[in-house]
Amino acid sequence: MSHLLRLDWVGVESKVVYIHADNEVVVYALNKERYSTDGFLVYPVDVIGYEYYTVSHSPTNSFSVFALASKFPDTRVSIAFPPQSAESHPIRVEYGGTTFTNGDVLNVTLAEFQAFQCLSYDQADLTGSHITASLPVAVFSGNVRTWVGPQTSRDHLAIQLPPVAAYGLKFPIIPTPKRTTGDVVRVVASQPDTQLFVEGPPPRYYDMDSAGSYVDFEIPSNASSTVTADKPVLVVQIVQSQRSSDEKADPSMSVVTAITQYMSDYVFSTPQYYDGG
Numbered sequence: 001m002s003h004l005l006r007l008d009w010v011g012v013e014s015k016v017v018y019i020h021a022d023n024e025v026v027v028y029a030l031n032k033e034r035y036s037t038d039g040f041l042v043y044p045v046d047v048i049g050y051e052y053y054t055v056s057h058s059p060t061n062s063f064s065v066f067a068l069a070s071k072f073p074d075t076r077v078s079i080a081f082p083p084q085s086a087e088s089h090p091i092r093v094e095y096g097g098t099t100f101t102n103g104d105v106l107n108v109t110l111a112e113f114q115a116f117q118c119l120s121y122d123q124a125d126l127t128g129s130h131i132t133a134s135l136p137v138a139v140f141s142g143n144v145r146t147w148v149g150p151q152t153s154r155d156h157l158a159i160q161l162p163p164v165a166a167y168g169l170k171f172p173i174i175p176t177p178k179r180t181t182g183d184v185v186r187v188v189a190s191q192p193d194t195q196l197f198v199e200g201p202p203p204r205y206y207d208m209d210s211a212g213s214y215v216d217f218e219i220p221s222n223a224s225s226t227v228t229a230d231k232p233v234l235v236v237q238i239v240q241s242q243r244s245s246d247e248k249a250d251p252s253m254s255v256v257t258a259i260t261q262y263m264s265d266y267v268f269s270t271p272q273y274y275d276g277g
Contacts, residue, residue, distance in 0.1 A: 007067055007117035010095045016069045016113040026267050031158045036145060038158040038252050043138065045071055049163025051132050052139045053188050053212050055236050057157055057253065058088065058125035060146040066126060066161075067117040070110035072135040079106040079118065082128035082212050089124040110137075119144070128188060128212030139163075148184055148251040149240035155250035159236065164190050167232035168258020173225040180221050180247060181240040185256070187227060188214045188234040195230045208233075227256075 005015045019027055019042075027042035048071075056064035068077060081091050084102035093100040095118075100106050108116050120126055131139055142157035167190050176183055187196060189208035196206040198217055206215045218240075219225050227235055235256040242249055 007115060010093060010118055012108060012110065012114055012116050014111075014114050016071075016115050018071065018113060029160075031156060033156065036154070036156045036250070038142065038156050040140075040159045040254070043160055043162070045136070047163075047166065048136045048138045049165050050134075050136060051164040052130075052137075052161050053127075053164065053190060053234060054129040054131065054139070054141045054161065055127050055159075055186060055188050055214070055234060056125055056141060056143050057146050057148055057184070057186070057238055057251070058123075058127065060123055060125065060143050061154065062123070062143060062145040063119040063121075064124065064126045064143050065117065065119045066129065066131075066139060066141040067115055068110075068131060068133075068140070069115040069138045070112065070133075070135070071138075073112040074134075075110045075137060076134040077108050077110060077116065077137065078132045079108070080104075080130040080132075081106070081126070082130070089122045091124045091126065092121040093118055094121075127186070127214055130212055136163075142253055146251065147241045148238050149181060151181075151241040151243050153241035153243075153250050155252060157238065157251060157253040159253050159255050162234065162255060162261075164232065164234075166258075166261060167234055168260050169229050169232060170259045171227040171235045171256045172259070173219055173227060173235075173237065173256060175219060175221045175224065176237070176239040176252075179239055179249060181243055182218050182220045184216055184218055184238045184240060185225075185227065186214055186216050186236050186238065187229070188212065188236075189229075189231065190233060191231040193231075194233060196233070197228045199226045199228075
């Protein structure tokens with residue numbers, strides 16, 4: 001049944017699953033394909049928001065993608081695609097008979113329990129697309145399939161995005177366990193002129209000049225770090241592709257939680273192993 005709920009290319013579909021419980025529960029989602037799986041924590045309705053910036057990995061050998069889901073009727077959504085950078089492919093999104101590119105704004109209205117998915121042609125990066133909504137929406141982001149780093153081991157990347165209201169200033173970075181290839185960290189700014197400091201060695205400083213702009217840096221698998229910003233940012237961590245068959249894991253992406261979002265009580269779930277995903 002799960003394949004019947006999968007969103008198809010670019011457009012609006014009535015494919016939203018709503019979970020309601022009489023006591024608090026934890027929901028963890030897996031997007032499963034044979035040999036290509038990623039998972040993410042699903043946020044409850046009371047913490048989804050009105051404003052987001054999307055994030056994917058680039059360069060990619062497949063489509064970058066994001067999707068949003070509405071719980072409420074007549075939800076008006078505006079999607080502003082980021083300006084094109086010198087090194088990136090131009091965005092090309094086709095929807096409703098119109099082609100959208102960098103700097104364009106796509107507007108869509110969602111009914112209750114409707115979703116909208118967006119993909120770009122030509123290996124373009126949708127990172128930094130600015131989503132604003134009249135009512136709270138859930139937003140998911142990633143890549144259909146990509147490699148990360150110098151090797152070509154590929155996988156699907158998927159996360160549920162926190163809203164801008166949940167961004168933070170300080171993020172401890174812990175290497176992905178039992179990996180040797182290191183991690184790529186992508187930081188997305190929510191405000192212009194954001195200053196970013198990454199603990200070393202060596203220490204690194206970045207100036208993020210506009211909202212939706214991003215920086216990438218690597219951390220080795222044997223070292224931790226801390227990211228500190230002077231304005232709220234989104235931080236994601238992507239483990240790099242395996243470099244030998246002895247390391248049986250492909251890329252995956254996760255949201256790094258800001259210190260201000262920490263809690264004192266957690267429940268962990270271990271998904272079932274699925275044919276090398």
